[in-house]
Amino acid sequence: MGDTVRGRLTAHPSPTGPESGTRWDRECDVVGVGEAFARWDPGHGDPCGQPMLLTLSWHENAPGGVEATGVVATVEQLYYEASPAPGQSPRELRRSVDAADRFATDIVADDGAEFGAGGVYVVLDDLELTAPTPADAANARAAADRGRRTLTIVGPAPCFGPTVPAEGGRVRVDLDDPRLNISGVLADVGGVVAGTAGQVGRVESAGLFGIIVPVPIRPGDLPLDATAELLVVMVVDPGHEQAARLG
Numbered sequence: 001m002g003d004t005v006r007g008r009l010t011a012h013p014s015p016t017g018p019e020s021g022t023r024w025d026r027e028c029d030v031v032g033v034g035e036a037f038a039r040w041d042p043g044h045g046d047p048c049g050q051p052m053l054l055t056l057s058w059h060e061n062a063p064g065g066v067e068a069t070g071v072v073a074t075v076e077q078l079y080y081e082a083s084p085a086p087g088q089s090p091r092e093l094r095r096s097v098d099a100a101d102r103f104a105t106d107i108v109a110d111d112g113a114e115f116g117a118g119g120v121y122v123v124l125d126d127l128e129l130t131a132p133t134p135a136d137a138a139n140a141r142a143a144a145d146r147g148r149r150t151l152t153i154v155g156p157a158p159c160f161g162p163t164v165p166a167e168g169g170r171v172r173v174d175l176d177d178p179r180l181n182i183s184g185v186l187a188d189v190g191g192v193v194a195g196t197a198g199q200v201g202r203v204e205s206a207g208l209f210g211i212i213v214p215v216p217i218r219p220g221d222l223p224l225d226a227t228a229e230l231l232v233v234m235v236v237d238p239g240h241e242q243a244a245r246l247g
Helices: 134-148 240-246
Strands: 004-013 023-025 030-033 036-039 051-057 066-081 092-097 114-130 150-156 170-174 181-183 192-206 211-216 229-236
Touching: 004 036, 004 114, 030 051, 036 066, 036 114, 092 114, 134 150, 150 192, 170 229
Parallel strands: none
Antiparallel strands: 004 051, 004 066, 023 030, 030 036, 066 092, 066 114, 150 181, 150 229, 170 192, 192 211, 192 229
């Protein structure tokens, strides 16, 4: 307690949230919560009247955030029930502490139930907030859109075309190809998608534990072995995922 903390303040919809949104700046993607305000993802809809939780993160550095600085007044370590009863939400326990434990250990409640550490609840005094500019908010929306359209794909080299795609070049992939391992928001879309290749590398095992690492490879090269696997990070063209879904 008494330390000054800085970070990005974000509001998240939560049925058990203690506060509700009272005003919405659509241009800057900011929601008012009492006398404070925080970043709001417009994908969650109109925040006014929605119960919500505020989170402070010092790991986030994306554009469009609400910069927050405050003095820690109280700290509570949060714990959540590890194995709730069927159909029940996990119970929450709070313990007042002078300083948060970064690696808090699990605890056992009086009834024998186990609770796992799940963050901290902090009250800040002397809160200073800086809202993003409309340009910052627009950049954040664009970055979020690119993130939603980004796929990480691992599979045999021929799946990505007759030659190795260049970073920044065009690539076309059939997401229904069973040989591909795909991760990303659009991983389950299916169909043929086109987009821009980001990271491109040959996949190799490294170390005793079989860690998979992408090895740089020259664009345009014909794979020496058609079974060689590539890792390609691609950004699907805007709207192309809709066509793939319909097709």
